[in-house]
Amino acid sequence: MILNGTLDLSADPGGIAQAADLLRQGLLVAFATETVYGLGGDARNGEAVAGIYEAKGRPSFNPLIAHVASVEAAQRYVKWSDRAEQLAAAFWPGPLTLVLPLSEGHGISPLVTAGLDTLAVRVPAHGTARTLLAEFDGPVAAPSANPSGQISPTTADHVRAGLGGRIAAILNDGPCGVGLESTIVGLAGEPALLRPGGVALEQIESVLKTRLHIHQSGDLLTAPGQLQSHYAPDAPVRLNANSKQGDEVLLGFGPVECDLNLSADGNLTEAAANLFSALHTLNKTGRPIAVSQIPDHGLGAAINDRLRRAAAPRDS
Numbered sequence: 054m055i056l057n058g059t060l061d062l063s064a065d066p067g068g069i070a071q072a073a074d075l076l077r078q079g080l081l082v083a084f085a086t087e088t089v090y091g092l093g094g095d096a097r098n099g100e101a102v103a104g105i106y107e108a109k110g111r112p113s114f115n116p117l118i119a120h121v122a123s124v125e126a127a128q129r130y131v132k133w134s135d136r137a138e139q140l141a142a143a144f145w146p147g148p149l150t151l152v153l154p155l156s157e158g159h160g161i162s163p164l165v166t167a168g169l170d171t172l173a174v175r176v177p178a179h180g181t182a183r184t185l186l187a188e189f190d191g192p193v194a195a196p197s198a199n200p201s202g203q204i205s206p207t208t209a210d211h212v213r214a215g216l217g218g219r220i221a222a223i224l225n226d227g228p229c230g231v232g233l234e235s236t237i238v239g240l241a242g243e244p245a246l247l248r249p250g251g252v253a254l255e256q257i258e259s260v261l262k263t264r265l266h267i268h269q270s271g272d273l274l275t276a277p278g279q280l281q282s283h284y285a286p287d288a289p290v291r292l293n294a295n296s297k298q299g300d301e302v303l304l305g306f307g308p309v310e311c312d313l314n315l316s317a318d319g320n321l322t323e324a325a326a327n328l329f330s331a332l333h334t335l336n337k338t339g340r341p342i343a344v345s346q347i348p349d350h351g352l353g354a355a356i357n358d359r360l361r362r363a364a365a366p367r368d369s
């Protein structure tokens with residue numbers, strides 16, 4: 054059934070197969086998890102991930118959680134460790150997200166990690182979500198399925214009210230969740246609690262037999278401002294450039310002569326999908342980076358937010 058241009062799929066084998074197929078096509082599907090409805094897109098497909106930001110109207114790029122069907126699936130994308138094994142054995146499937154170093158050849162879009170070299174992964178416990186992930190057989194980036202700044206959705210009707218007409222389908226599985234977010238544990242360095250959530254700190258500490266470092270709210274990885282240093286290229290960045298000056302390389306947008314173009318067609322979704330890899334590539338040249346003007350509407354707002362951070366004066 055199509056309502057508002059957004060398919061209403063029921064959570065039976067036919068509906069789940071169709072949802073997996075839409076994900077394979079790079080389209081967006083909202084689905085129930087044990088926390089809230091998530092807005093899913095193929096985490097390997099930059100344009101799909103850009104579409105998530107676009108549909109939500111998010112004004113900035115924050116790293117997203119990749120949802121997978123199993124430990125084996127997670128191991129394709131991150132470097133596994135003894136601690137990851139212990140926590141996964143105890144709490145997966147369930148509301149625990151692990152942040153681990155990306156593996157070689159992971160294939161994850163840098164828009165999912167917002168340019169970081171770590172990935173947040175989780176195996177959700179919700180039956181339909183797991184079946185969908187197993188059927189899709191790939192990583193699904195899925196923040197909550199609501200417009201940015203609005204309340205997280207716990208029914209398909211909430212999702213439709215917020216995002217109807219902007220996403221391909223809603224896999225309708227009735228009301229979900231207690232609304233408690235997943236606990237996020239960082240395992241890329243010393244084990245750290247990055248966000249409290251559905252699994253208690255004490256339970257995690259008792260499995261790992263160690264205390265976790267606790268990040269306060271407004272911490273390193275949840276506050277976008279703090280992510281600045283991760284995103285910032287080494288070289289100075291100059292915005293709204295019409296052409297190159299001196300030794301600069303030019304990151305273009307639209308029909309301009311440049312060293313690398315975010316989107317020659319002036320397509321903001323394509324530009325968002327290319328943003329982090331483009332900054333990374335140009336950073337490797339060791340030269341200062343000039344960037345074309347980018348319209349400030351739609352995804353352009355999030356792109357410009359990121360570029361302004363990259364161009365901001367650095368703390369020495």
Ligand code: AMP
Pocket residue numbers: 115116117118152166169171172173195196197234235237247248274275276
């Ligand atoms: P959610 O809002 O439930 O989709 O969860 C996203 C949260 O995961 C955000 O607070 C992110 O900052 C956090 N997150 C995602 N990826 C990473 C990462 N690689 N390192 C640290 N935190 C992450």
Ligand code: MG
Pocket residue numbers: 196197205
């Ligand atoms: Mg949310």
